[in-house]
Amino acid sequence: xxxxxxxxxxxxxxxxxxxxxxxxxxxxxxxxxxxxxxxxxxxxxxxxxxxxxxxxxxxxxxxxxxxxxxxxxxxxxxxxxxxxxxxxxxxxxxxxxxxxxxxxxxxxxxxxxxxxxxxxxxxxxxxxxxxxxxxxxxxxxxxxxxxxxxxxxxxxxxxxxxxxxxxxxxxxxxxxxxxxxxxxxxxxxxxxxxxxxxxxxxxxxxxxxxxxxxxxxxxxxxxxxxxxxxx
Amino acid sequence: xxxxxxxxxxxxxxxxxxxxxxxxxxxxxxxxxxxxxxxxxxxxxxxxxxxxxxxxxxxxxxxxxxxxxxxxxxxxxxxxxxxxxxxxxxxxxxxxxxxxxxxxxxxxxxxxxxxxxxxxxxxxxxxxxxxxxxxxxxxxxxxxxxxxxxxxxxxxxxxxxxxxxxxxxxxxxxxxxxxxxxxxxxxxxxxxxxxxxxxxxxxxxxxxxxxxxxxxxxxxxxxxxxxxxxxxxxxxxxxxxxxxxxxxxxxxxxxxxxxxxxxxxxxxxxxxxxxxxxxxxxxxxxxxxxxxxxxxxxxxxxxxxxxxxxxxxxxxxxxxxxxxxxxxxxxxxxxxx
Numbered sequence: 001x002x003x004x005x006x007x008x009x010x011x012x013x014x015x016x017x018x019x020x021x022x023x024x025x026x027x028x029x030x031x032x033x034x035x036x037x038x039x040x041x042x043x044x045x046x047x048x049x050x051x052x053x054x055x056x057x058x059x060x061x062x063x064x065x066x067x068x069x070x071x072x073x074x075x076x077x078x079x080x081x082x083x084x085x086x087x088x089x090x091x092x093x094x095x096x097x098x099x100x101x102x103x104x105x106x107x108x109x110x111x112x113x114x115x116x117x118x119x120x121x122x123x124x125x126x127x128x129x130x131x132x133x134x135x136x137x138x139x140x141x142x143x144x145x146x147x148x149x150x151x152x153x154x155x156x157x158x159x160x161x162x163x164x165x166x167x168x169x170x171x172x173x174x175x176x177x178x179x180x181x182x183x184x185x186x187x188x189x190x191x192x193x194x195x196x197x198x199x200x201x202x203x204x205x206x207x208x209x210x211x212x213x214x215x216x217x218x219x220x221x222x223x224x225x226x227x228x229x230x231x
Numbered sequence: 232x233x234x235x236x237x238x239x240x241x242x243x244x245x246x247x248x249x250x251x252x253x254x255x256x257x258x259x260x261x262x263x264x265x266x267x268x269x270x271x272x273x274x275x276x277x278x279x280x281x282x283x284x285x286x287x288x289x290x291x292x293x294x295x296x297x298x299x300x301x302x303x304x305x306x307x308x309x310x311x312x313x314x315x316x317x318x319x320x321x322x323x324x325x326x327x328x329x330x331x332x333x334x335x336x337x338x339x340x341x342x343x344x345x346x347x348x349x350x351x352x353x354x355x356x357x358x359x360x361x362x363x364x365x366x367x368x369x370x371x372x373x374x375x376x377x378x379x380x381x382x383x384x385x386x387x388x389x390x391x392x393x394x395x396x397x398x399x400x401x402x403x404x405x406x407x408x409x410x411x412x413x414x415x416x417x418x419x420x421x422x423x424x425x426x427x428x429x430x431x432x433x434x435x436x437x438x439x440x441x442x443x444x445x446x447x448x449x450x451x452x453x454x455x456x457x458x459x460x461x462x463x464x465x466x467x468x469x470x471x472x473x474x475x476x477x478x479x480x481x482x483x484x485x486x487x488x489x490x491x492x493x494x495x496x497x498x499x500x501x502x503x504x505x506x507x508x509x510x511x512x513x514x515x516x517x518x519x520x521x522x523x524x525x526x527x528x529x530x531x532x533x534x535x536x537x538x539x540x541x542x543x544x545x546x547x548x549x550x551x552x553x554x555x556x557x558x559x560x561x562x563x564x565x566x567x568x
Contacts, residue, residue, distance in 0.1 A: 068547070071412070071419025073386075076352035111263030113299070113307060116346055116417075123352070137307055138264045162253070163484075164263050192411075210412075 009038050017053050024057035025064075027077025029084040036085040046089045047098035050129060054085050055101075058128050062212040072120060075211075079127025086129060101128070102222045105147045106157035107135030109168040114161035117191060117211070121157060124211040130155075130218065141172045148185060154225070155218055158204075160191040170202035177203070186221040188214060234403040235377040236337045236437055239291060240465055245499050245524060248469055248507025249285035249293040250517050252341070254484075256281060256296070258513075266308045268300045271320040278321065282328040286336055288514040289521030292505065293329075293336065294380050295321040297371065298343035301363045315370040322374025329377075339380035339405065340371030342393060349388045357392055364396030372400050381406035382442050382469070385416035387428060398434045405505075407442040407467050410453045414550030421551045422456025429464060440467030443509045446474040447486060447494040448542045451501060452535055452550050458502045459552070465504035470494060472511035484511030488519035493541050495520035500530045 008031065011019055016035060023031040032054070039049045061078045064070040070078075093100075104125055108118050115137050122132045133151050135143055148156060156176075160166045169189050176182040182203075189199050190208045199207030205221060208214035239246055256267050259277045270278055278296050285293040300318045302311040310317070318340070325338035345363055347355040368379055379402045381393040390406055397404035408416050408425055415421050422441070429439045439462075441453040450470035457466050473486025486494075491508060498506045506524065508516055539545065 068413040068415075068551070071415065072417050073352075073419065076348065080352050113264060113266065113304075115307075116344075119346075119348070120417075162257075162263060164257055 008035055013039070013042065013044075017056075020053045021057035021060055024054065024078050024081050025061055027074065027081050029081040032081040032085045033088060036088050040088075040092070045098070046092035046096055049085075050089050050093065050098070050101075054082055054089075055129055058082055058215075062124070062128070062215055066210070066212040066216075075127075076120075076123055079123050082127045082129070086126075099226065101130045102154040102218065103131040103133065103151055104155040104157050104218065105133045105135060105144065105151055105153045106159070107139040107144065108137045108159045108161075109165050109172070110138055110140045111168060112160045112162055112165040112191075113137045114191075115159070117161070118157075118159040120211040121159070121190065121208075121214045124215050125157075125218065128215045128219065130215075141175045144172055145175065145179075148181075153185065154222060155186045155188060157188045157190070157214070159189070161193065163193050166191065166194060166198065167202075169204065173203045186218070186225070188217060188221075190214060234437070235335065236292070236339075236403065236405070239335055239337060240437070240504060243291075245503070246291040246337075246505045247289055247495075247517070247521055247524060248339075248467070248505055249290045250288075250508035250512030250514070251472070251510050252281065252294065252296055252298060254511055255284065255513060266299055266305065266310065267296055268298075268305065268317045268321070269308070269310065271296055271317050271324065272313075275320070275324055278324050279328055282325055284514045285517065286328060286332050288517035290507070290517060291336060292339050292507070293325065294339045294341040294382070295325050295371065295374075295376060296341070297321045297367065298341045298382070300370070301342070301345050301367050303345040303347050303363055304343070314366050315373070318367050318370025319374040322371045322376040324374075326375035337377045338375065339378050340368070340374075340376030340402075342367055342371075342379055342381045342396075343383050344385065344389055349386060355389075357388060360389055360392035361395045361399070364393045365399045368396050368400035368402055372402055376402075378402065378437065379404040381436075383407070383409045385409055385411075385420065386418040387420055387424070390425075390428065391432065394432045394434055394436070404434075404436050405438045405467060406436045407440045407469060409443040410441050410449065410550075411444040413547035414449070414452065414456075414552070419551075422453045423460045423552045426457050426460035426462045430462075435464065438465035438467050438505055440469070440503065440505070442467070442469035443471055445546045446471055446543070447490065448538055448545050449547075451494065451497055451533070451538045451542065452545060454498060454501045454503050455533075455535065455538075456550055456552050458532070466502060467505040467507075468498040468501075468503040469505075469507040469509045470498075471509045472513070472516050486511060486516070488516045490542065491516040492519040492523035496523050496527050496530070497533050497538060497541060499524060501532055
C-alpha cells in the first residue's frame with residue numbers, strides 16, 4: 001500500500017513532526033528514533049525535538065488514555081517508542097544545558113505492597129520525558145527523604161491501595177514540613193481508594209486519578225515552578 | 232463432572248462464594264506490608280478462622296489465602312522459594328475446614344495476577360507466566376484444593392497463561408477479571424471480550440466472571456454484559472462492599488450489609504450462578520447476602536437503570552461494549568498494513 005511507504009526523510013519539518021505524533025500513537029519505536037535523528041540533522045535543537053515532536057505526541061496519547069480511547073497496553077507501547085527517542089536526546093540535552101523535564105522519586109508507602117498502579121505511573125512519566133527513580137514497594141519516610149535529596153528530585157510520588165496505608169502519606173508530608181523542605185518538592189499522591197479531598201487533607205499538591213493525570217499534573221506543576229523561577 | 236464445584240452447580244441454582252481476604256486478615260492483626268501468604272505457615276489458626284468465618288456465614292465456596300502466592304509477588308518479600316509450600320499449606324488448612332463443615336464446601340485455590348506487565352513493554356512472557364502459575368497450581372493441588380480460582384486479572388495474555396497452567400496441573404478452574412476502568416479492565420478488556428475468550432480456550436473454565444473493580448453497580452453492569460454475550464457458562468459475581476469513602480478523617484467501604492444483600496439478589500436475578508464479595512466484604516455482609524438469596528423470590532433480570540436505582544450510579548457512562556474497536560483518532564495514513 002502506498003500509505004505504508006512513508007519516507008520520513010522526504011517529509012517537511014511540519015509533516016514529519018505530525019507523522020512522529022502518529023508514530024508515537026502507534027508505538028513505533030524505530031520510526032521515532034529515525035525521526036529524531038532526521039530533525040537533529042536538520043539543525044533542530046534537542047530541546048525542540050523533545051518538546052515539539054515527542055512530548056507533544058505523548059500529550060495526545062495521554063489525552064486519549066484519559067478519555068478511555070486508548071488503554072494501558074497502547075500507552076505503554078507509545079511510552080516505549082518515546083523512550084527510544086529519549087535515549088538519543090538525553091546526552092544531547094545534558095550537553096546543551098536544556099531545561100530538564102524534571103525528576104520524580106516514586107514508591108508505594110510503608111505497609112503497601114500493591115505496585116501495579118505505581119509502575120504504570122513510573123512508565124508513563126518516563127514516557128513523557130521525566131527521569132524516574134523507582135523506590136519500589138513498602139517505603140518508610142527516611143527512604144523517600146534520602147532519595148529526594150540524593151537524586152535532587154523535583155517531584156515526590158506516593159501510592160497506596162489500602163485504606164490502612166493511605167494515612168502514611170501524611171506522615172511523609174509532615175516530616176518534609178518538620179524539616180522545612182516541603183516547598184522544595186511537588187508532592188503527588190495516587191491509588192484506588194484515594195480522592196481529591198484526601199489529597200488536600202494530608203497536604204499533598206495534588207491527587208492524581210490515573211497515570212495520565214499524573215503526567216499532566218506533573219507537567220503543569222513543573223511549568224509553574226519554572227515560571228516562578230524566571231519571574 | 233468429577234469435581235466438587237461442578238457437582239454443586241448441578242444441584243443448586245446459585246452458590247455463595249466468600250468475601251474479602253485482606254480486609255478480614257487486617258482485622259486479625261496482619262501488619263500492613265507483610266505478605267498475607269506467610270501466615271499460612273506462621274499463623275495457621277488465623278487462616279483457619281478466616282475460612283471458618285466464610286463457611287459459618289453461609290459460603291459454599293471459599294478462596295485460599297494465596298492471592299499473592301506466585302513467585303513474582305513473593306519475591307518482593309524474598310519468599311520466592313516458598314511458593315509450593317505456602318500454597319500447599321493454605322489449601323491443606325482449607326481442606327480441613329471444608330471437610331469439617333458438615334455440608335459440601337468447595338476449596339478454591341486463589342491465584343492472583345503476577346503484577347508484571349507482558350513484553351514488549353514489560354518483562355513477562357507467556358512461558359514465564361505459565362511457569363509461575365503452574366508452580367502455584369501444583370502447590371494448591373498438593374494441599375487438596377478442589378478447583379483453581381484465578382482472579383483480578385486484567386490482561387488477556389495473563390488469563391490465557393493461567394488457563395494453560397490449570398491444564399498442566401490437571402485441575403478444573405474458574406477465572407475472573409477486574410473491570411475497573413470505565414467498564415473495562417485496566418488493559419482494556421470488555422465483558423464481551425472475556426465472554427468470547429473463555430469459549431476459545433482449550434480448557435474453558437467451569438465458571439468465569441468479574442471480581443473487585445469499582446463497587447457493586449459497576450460490577451453488576453459487567454455481569455449484564457456477560458449475559459448479553461449469550462454465554463451458557465456459569466457466571467461469577469464477586470463485587471466489593473461499596474467504594475472506599477473518605478469521611479471526616481476516616482476511610483471506610485460504604486457498602487452496608489443491606490446493600491450487599493440487594494446486590495446479591497440482583498446478581499442472581501441477572502443470571503450469575505456464583506455470587507460473593509471482594510474487598511470490604513465481611514461475615515456480616517455474607518450473612519445478609521445468604522439470607523436474602525434464600526428468602527427473596529427470583530425476580531426479572533434487572534436493567535442497568537434498575538441497578539442504578541437500587542445500588543447507586545455508575546463510575547462511567549458506558550461499559551465499553553459496543554464501542555468501535557481501537558483508536559478513533561483521525562489519522563494521516565497508516566504505516567502498518
